[in-house]
Amino acid sequence: AHLDRIAAVDGDIHAFLHVNTDEALEVASGVDKARAAGEELHTLAGVPIAIKDLIVTVGQPTTAGSKMLEGWMSPYDATVISRIRAARMPMLGKTNLDEFAMGSSTEHSAYGPTRNPWDLDRIPGGSGGGSAAAVAAFEAPLALGTDTGGSIRQPASVTGSVGVKPTYGGVSRYGAIAMASSLDQIGPVSRTVLDAALLQEVIGGHDPRDSTSLTDPVGNLVEAARNGSVAGMRIGVIKELQGEGYQPGVQARFDESLELLKDAGAEIVEVSCPNFKYALGAYYLIMPSEASSNLAKYDGVRYGMRRLPAEPPLTIERVMGATRAAGFGDEVKRRIILGTYALSAGYYDAYYGSAQKVRTLIQRDFNAAFAQADVLISPTSPNTAFKLGEKLDDPLAMYLNDVATIPANMAGVPGISIPGGLADGLPVGIQFLAPAREDVRLYRAGAALE
Numbered sequence: 001a002h003l004d005r006i007a008a009v010d011g012d013i014h015a016f017l018h019v020n021t022d023e024a025l026e027v028a029s030g031v032d033k034a035r036a037a038g039e040e041l042h043t044l045a046g047v048p049i050a051i052k053d054l055i056v057t058v059g060q061p062t063t064a065g066s067k068m069l070e071g072w073m074s075p076y077d078a079t080v081i082s083r084i085r086a087a088r089m090p091m092l093g094k095t096n097l098d099e100f101a102m103g104s105s106t107e108h109s110a111y112g113p114t115r116n117p118w119d120l121d122r123i124p125g126g127s128g129g130g131s132a133a134a135v136a137a138f139e140a141p142l143a144l145g146t147d148t149g150g151s152i153r154q155p156a157s158v159t160g161s162v163g164v165k166p167t168y169g170g171v172s173r174y175g176a177i178a179m180a181s182s183l184d185q186i187g188p189v190s191r192t193v194l195d196a197a198l199l200q201e202v203i204g205g206h207d208p209r210d211s212t213s214l215t216d217p218v219g220n221l222v223e224a225a226r227n228g229s230v231a232g233m234r235i236g237v238i239k240e241l242q243g244e245g246y247q248p249g250v251q252a253r254f255d256e257s258l259e260l261l262k263d264a265g266a267e268i269v270e271v272s273c274p275n276f277k278y279a280l281g282a283y284y285l286i287m288p289s290e291a292s293s294n295l296a297k298y299d300g301v302r303y304g305m306r307r308l309p310a311e312p313p314l315t316i317e318r319v320m321g322a323t324r325a326a327g328f329g330d331e332v333k334r335r336i337i338l339g340t341y342a343l344s345a346g347y348y349d350a351y352y353g354s355a356q357k358v359r360t361l362i363q364r365d366f367n368a369a370f371a372q373a374d375v376l377i378s379p380t381s382p383n384t385a386f387k388l389g390e391k392l393d394d395p396l397a398m399y400l401n402d403v404a405t406i407p408a409n410m411a412g413v414p415g416i417s418i419p420g421g422l423a424d425g426l427p428v429g430i431q432f433l434a435p436a437r438e439d440v441r442l443y444r445a446g447a448a449l450e
């Protein structure tokens, strides 16, 4: 049914870069047979899933939304993919994204934009717009995303879906093509909070192949999602993440959510995180610095395409130059230049070093806020889905979409976006944030509000 739905609507939406028809049907019929034979199966066995094309898969191409990796087939599976196979979930295919996950609208994909199922003239968020649009358009019941600065939560927000960025280290990054390694995290996109919990339990848990993987389990997420409640919970409204700069319709839905939570027995308190105003600036130094280093391997030799210079001499530098000039799009080049500059000798302390200090201040703000509240709350994105092309020529306006999501990545704490109603007919997302390793609180609060 999902493959039929993809065939029917994906021509308009373009959520998928690759549809994995044969393998998906094979896995599904294997599950049918196993069930008929009375085999014990995982709850999600036979439930199909779409995979953001930043996560490597055997048997399906992985492009990262870039010309650089066009046609590339990974020789190994990401850990999350091995776990999805073990649960016997059919993979429907690979979903579109901003090139190397850099963007907030999926317009920076080398393979053309994805459209928002709520309004085809509007963006589905980014960078994981393909995964969110697939779920919102009923092409897939579940999807995987990656979140470095909001790429799961912001697309979920503008498509009326649920999106979770787990605690840093809660889900293995092995096989997620690296953007900024200290910020990246794989997580679920779904239509309900319980669905997300079921998926996070499949993909999460310790992995010796990821040196930053947590060794302790994060708790029973499914139970938390089944027993959603905010009774007696202290919910901290982050003063700095609302009001000015937030679309009036978004603010209105947010204020209503607070009323609903109060009625459900939560205690609403105001918390202040004064350093969050520096989060975006610090992120746009740390992320490009790490990305410029991570992307150095796409040099025409080790990975991806190779382009030879038009004129001799055929030196290695000129092959690298020609390959990277042709293989990377403008946004990726912009960030490589920013990152290389920030890391260059003589500037390191002024830029990267200062940004790391800001990161510590943001962590301290979170610590202080979590001393006053069990979870924090804010709108996920300051605005609803904007029109295609509207912010494409204005990188700063594009970056501002992530003001509310970036602090969580900077501190490694988990966050969830859940649908919070509509403003002018378009979905608004509400974000909960919890202390590191307390993902259960997100599921409990999220399930109470959804």
Ligand code: GLN
Binding pocket: 101, 102, 103, 104, 126, 127, 146, 147, 148, 149, 150, 151, 152, 179, 287, 402
């Ligand atoms: N939109 C943000 C950026 O462009 C976040 C990206 C992400 O989370 N992968 O950097």
